[in-house]
Amino acid sequence: MLGSLPTAPALSRVQCGPIPAAAGIGLRFPHHQLVAETRPLVAWFEVHTENYMGGGKPAAYLDAIRCDYPVSLHGVGLSLGSAEGLDDAHLERIRLVVQRFEPGLVSEHLAWNVVDGTYLADLLPLPMTEEALDVVCRNVDSTQTHLKRKILVENPSSYLRFQHSSIPEWEFLAAVAARTGCGILCDVNNIYVSACNHDWDASAYLDALPIEAIGEIHLAGHAERRVDGERVLRIDDHGSRVAPEVWKLYAEALQRFGAVPTLIEWDTDIPAFDVLQDEAAQAQSHLERFQAGEAHAIAA
Amino acid sequence: MPSLREVQHAIRRSLVEREDGAIMPYMVADGLACEQRLAIYRNTFDCNLANVLRLSYPAVNRLVGSEFFDGAAEIFVHERPPRAAYLDEYGADFAEFLAAFPPAASLPYLADVAQLEWAVNRALHAPDAVPLDAQQLAGLDSVDHDSVRFVVHPSITLLSGNYPVDAIWRAVLAQDDEALAAIDLAAAPVWLLVQRRASGVEVTRIDDAAWHFSHALFAGQPLAAALPDVSATRAATVLADHIASGRFVGYTIEKPNIDTLPSEIAA
Numbered sequence: 132m133l134g135s136l137p138t139a140p141a142l143s144r145v146q147c148g149p150i151p152a153a154a155g156i157g158l159r160f161p162h163h164q165l166v167a168e169t170r171p172l173v174a175w176f177e178v179h180t181e182n183y184m185g186g187g188k189p190a191a192y193l194d195a196i197r198c199d200y201p202v203s204l205h206g207v208g209l210s211l212g213s214a215e216g217l218d219d220a221h222l223e224r225i226r227l228v229v230q231r232f233e234p235g236l237v238s239e240h241l242a243w244n245v246v247d248g249t250y251l252a253d254l255l256p257l258p259m260t261e262e263a264l265d266v267v268c269r270n271v272d273s274t275q276t277h278l279k280r281k282i283l284v285e286n287p288s289s290y291l292r293f294q295h296s297s298i299p300e301w302e303f304l305a306a307v308a309a310r311t312g313c314g315i316l317c318d319v320n321n322i323y324v325s326a327c328n329h330d331w332d333a334s335a336y337l338d339a340l341p342i343e344a345i346g347e348i349h350l351a352g353h354a355e356r357r358v359d360g361e362r363v364l365r366i367d368d369h370g371s372r373v374a375p376e377v378w379k380l381y382a383e384a385l386q387r388f389g390a391v392p393t394l395i396e397w398d399t400d401i402p403a404f405d406v407l408q409d410e411a412a413q414a415q416s417h418l419e420r421f422q423a424g425e426a427h428a429i430a431a
Numbered sequence: 432m433p434s435l436r437e438v439q440h441a442i443r444r445s446l447v448e449r450e451d452g453a454i455m456p457y458m459v460a461d462g463l464a465c466e467q468r469l470a471i472y473r474n475t476f477d478c479n480l481a482n483v484l485r486l487s488y489p490a491v492n493r494l495v496g497s498e499f500f501d502g503a504a505e506i507f508v509h510e511r512p513p514r515a516a517y518l519d520e521y522g523a524d525f526a527e528f529l530a531a532f533p534p535a536a537s538l539p540y541l542a543d544v545a546q547l548e549w550a551v552n553r554a555l556h557a558p559d560a561v562p563l564d565a566q567q568l569a570g571l572d573s574v575d576h577d578s579v580r581f582v583v584h585p586s587i588t589l590l591s592g593n594y595p596v597d598a599i600w601r602a603v604l605a606q607d608d609e610a611l612a613a614i615d616l617a618a619a620p621v622w623l624l625v626q627r628r629a630s631g632v633e634v635t636r637i638d639d640a641a642w643h644f645s646h647a648l649f650a651g652q653p654l655a656a657a658l659p660d661v662s663a664t665r666a667a668t669v670l671a672d673h674i675a676s677g678r679f680v681g682y683t684i685e686k687p688n689i690d691t692l693p694s695e696i697a698a
Contacts, residue, residue, distance in 0.1 A: 181516060181517060181518065181519075184517050184519065184556075185519050185555075185556030185557060185558060186556070186557055186558045186559030186560070186585075186586075187554075187555050187556060187557065187559070187586070187627055188555070188631075190559065191559075207516070208515075208516025208517070208518075209516070210516070212435075213439070214434070214435040214436040214439055215436070218515060218516065220515065221515060221516050221517065224517060243439065244516065245516065246436075246439040246440060246442070246443045247440070247443065248514055249443060249447065249512045249513070249514065250512070250513040250514065250515055250516045250518075251442075251443065251446055251447075251476055251512070252475075252476050252479040252480050252483075252513065252518070253446075253472055253475045253476050253479065255442060255472065257435070258433075258435065258438055258457070260432075260435070262434065262435050263435050266435055290468050290471045290472070291458055291459070291465070291468040291469070291472075292458070292459040292461070293438065293457050293458060293459065294456075294457055294458065294459055295432045295433065295457065329461070358463060358467050359463060359464065359467060362462055362463050364463070364471070366471065
């Protein structure tokens with residue numbers, strides 16, 4: 132009977148260290164002070180690696196927050212898909228941030244944004260080819276060697292595909308994990324967005340990912356944009372609450388992967404902190420319902 | 432089949448140079464024109480970088496208005512896209528760009544304000560460094576005083592300008608129209624020191640002599656070489672203020688040339 136299980140608080144503080152299989156929040160500058168001063172109940176925080184490469188206030192806040200919460204680092208600028216290889220200076224900056232904050236997880240994206248030494252400030256899609264797979268694996272290898280640790284690689288959202296792509300994205304991602312030993316950061320919202328934009332089967336995408344490689348899940352809101360009058364494109368703007376369809380897909384992901392650290396991301400029109408806590412509480416209740424169901428199944 | 436490098440070059444041309452021709456043949460249209468798909472990425476590229484510049488140049492943004500700022504940022508971004516993913520360092524040459532940007536010519540002090548904002552931005556993001564303690568200097572042999580070279584804190588910039596840019600900057604950020612109206616653009620040149628301290632970034636006016644002496648010191652010149660710009664008593668005061676305010680993080684002593692190194696010791 133489910134009622135006999137202990138009722139844990141929706142969110143509980145966890146000692147700093149490894150990232151727990153609980154709901155965390157993406158921490159952005161507007162909430163630094165509030166978090167540092169009030170120490171709200173949040174299981175863990177994730178920050179963008181690039182925002183802590185300097186000194187001063189941001190780093191000082193993270194030093195303080197790091198004492199009370201597990202923290203993970205999520206990079207946007209390493210460009211794992213660059214044909215020209217990695218920017219060594221950027222990789223070294225990441226290493227120094229990792230060294231300072233000792234994060235529980237370090238992640239990057241299955242995307243690219245550097246060509247000819249120019250940084251294109253977005254997460255750009257790769258053609259899904261054998262050549263691109265070799266490039267990404269080589270770059271993931273260099274990263275893991277330089278950082279002396281495993282990283283997670285996140286599936287991107289995308290608005291275009293290439294004619295010469297020959298490998299489905301889910302197979303590509305699984306192959307990167309198999310060949311490099313990296314983990315996968317499964318962004319459920321990105322799967323939903325890309326599946327809508329490219330007529331993929333989102334459930335089949337989840338089913339194709341190797342369970343043992345999944346180290347984290349991301350959830351975020353997206354926008355619908357009507358283009359050309361007719362066609363609707365889903366835009367991954369991280370600017371609203373998680374969509375109902377994405378919560379549904381998240382429940383499927385938990386069924387498949389088990390309880391995994393789950394993060395709420397919000398980057399555009401960042402709301403009051405309690406809105407983020409509310410979203411995290413929803414993710415937490417999904418996680419607990421899943422864990423309760425699993426315990427129930429074992430007991431039966 | 433294009434190589435990955437060719438695809439990445441072609442996308443760069445679309446985003447930065449706005450030429451979609453090279454990438455379009457490789458794309459799947461799938462019910463939506465390729466130009467529309469590329470426009471989504473170009474919009475993100477433009478907006479992300481314009482926002483990075485706006486965060487670093489809030490007073491410039493207020494002075495010219497966000498529409499003008501977006502227009503200037505778009506041209507800047509396309510002419511000088513970032514060279515690294517560490518965007519705190521992006522936009523160092525925006526002041527130089529604005530100085531040569533004809534539509535901004537009616538605000539002659541705009542580039543100087545931008546230069547101050549970059550120094551503030553630099554101070555905000557500079558690496559942490561432990562300031563030199565006066566105790567560490569106490570043991571310094573007096574014969575070495577002249578040859579001391581100080582290492583300046585990485586958050587510090589010295590600026591000079593023909594306009595009272597510090598007053599303009601403060602009034603604009605405070606949205607204080609009265610203060611802004613009271614500024615005399617023809618006032619004497621300003622000599623500024625920008626520094627990050629525990630409480631935040633400080634922009635301080637110093638005098639001409641102290642500025643030149645400090646400039647030489649911060650450039651790593653030995654004390655004796657920096658001294659001709661200022662009287663000895665004034666130098667002592669300025670130096671004491673620098674040390675008390677944590678503006679140095681270390682020092683080295685330049686020994687006079689020793690022609691006869693005792694090589695027999697090594698042997």
